Amino acid sequence: MTDRFISVEGISKRYPAPGGRSTTIFEDLWLRVGQGEFVCVIGHSGCGKTTVLNILAGLDQPSDGAILVDGREIRGTSLDRAVIFQGHALLPWKTVLGNVAYAVSSRWRSAGRQEIEARAMRAIAKVGLAGAEHKRPSELSGGMKQRVGIARALAIEPKILLMDEPFSALDALTRGTLQEEARRICRETGQTVYMITHDVDEAIYLADKIVLMTNGPNAKIAEIVENPLPADRRQGDIHHDPNFYAVRNHLIDFLVSRSVTFRDAPPAGWDPRHPPVVRLGSAAAPAAEPASRAA
């Protein structure tokens, strides 16, 4: 059960197009995410990664197929699946504490005010914002706003954290710090994470598995790259790791050329139900590598 905590089973998304036809964003996606795994999805804009995330969140429905979480089909939104939105989506009329407490009081509806505030304050402290709890979002920098977004998501103790390019609007320094903290918090709590990103380095630093999606329309999950970097990696050091460039080059090659060629002509034997798992670098099984890199 734990290796298929999230089970994406053959989902597709189609939108009606002019002339009675329909546009298929993605088709027949299959994916398994184990409990406590950190999964990053990489693909070009328009491949439907955000749609998959919205379906996971319960904000959208697939045209076909279903997603199971912990063995149950997703029907609508749930407090077990918290979303960290790309544009932080804080309620500007509430303070930092008010924003986090709003989520806490939604989770524990019968909790007293003191308990709600205590839980909210713990989450705020976890993201390093203690002392700023009475500020309004307009008084915070972009990085601090996104920290509040993370605190709000963590405060409800979700089983799954869904992140939609959470750090893409931040400057490089802030992004680095936040990535580090996000990784630390998720590792400490054994959080299962589904995250979308455009940033290859971010994916290599954060993810246990990197899911590669081809270009849309008719996007597919091409392959799943296992991250060969050690679990206790540090952000400033990962580019010294002997396997770092093997992964990075593989990902960039995919984004530059294979994301199109793969969609139009998948390699022989590619099965959408079982997208190949790619292991790279010195730690990889030698048989898997040449076959998958032969593009």
Place this chain on the structure above:
Amino acid sequence: MTAPLRLRALFLSLLILVLCLGAWQIAVSGSGATADMDPDYAKLMGQTATTGKSAMPSPLDVGKTIWGHLRDPFYVRGSNDKGIGIQLAYSLGRVTLGYLIAVLVAIPVGFLIGMSPLMGRALDPFIQLLKPVSPLAWMPLALYTIKDSGISSIFVIFICSVWPMLINTAFGVASVRKEWLNVARTLEVGPVRRAFTVILPAAAPTILTGMRISIGIAWLVIVAAEMLVGGTGIGYFVWNEWNNLSITNVITSILVIGVVGMILDQLLAQAQRAVTFPE
């Protein structure tokens, strides 16, 4: 000149005021004897003919009248002679009542329209048709059905202040950011709690803008409505003083109506500031 802008503006305002009052005083003061005439005849003709004095009152006359009204605003000397304070109270009472009823109708209906595209489309033709109708056009219908001039003017206030609030509420509710609604959805917040904790605060600045427009319109319309139905109120007072040919009192009323309108607008402006959030 390094005084702050506020002080300089104040100084300029005072200067303009003094210039206007001065020009007014000079324009209406007499030009001396205009013609030699028999004293008895002159008495008959009045000052306008004999000394060139204007029929318009001078600012000093108006000042004296205002002072008189301020000293005793609430006197009652018969049904056609009540203090300006009492007349204002009548008008304010009608505006408040009609306006509050409009708030109670416009905000819930605006929510309904804003949240349901179906209701929005279904009600749109009615709103578009009724909104441009002058509120006074409702007066005969109101008088015929309600048969009470006081309540009829309250109805007219209601009908004129309902539209801006309704339209602004619907617009504010419909344009609440999708991401805020998604936050509420992912937190499994129910529809009622969502309406009060997300939609209402998000739409409040737009709703208050509509309320501010409405109170302005209501105060414009009450004067005309009371001129029409008579009896009591500041509008009736103006018309009554016109019938008395007391231009001094007419000018006084104009100033009083302006001041009260300004206060009402400022009250709503303050409420608007209170609910506005910086992004």
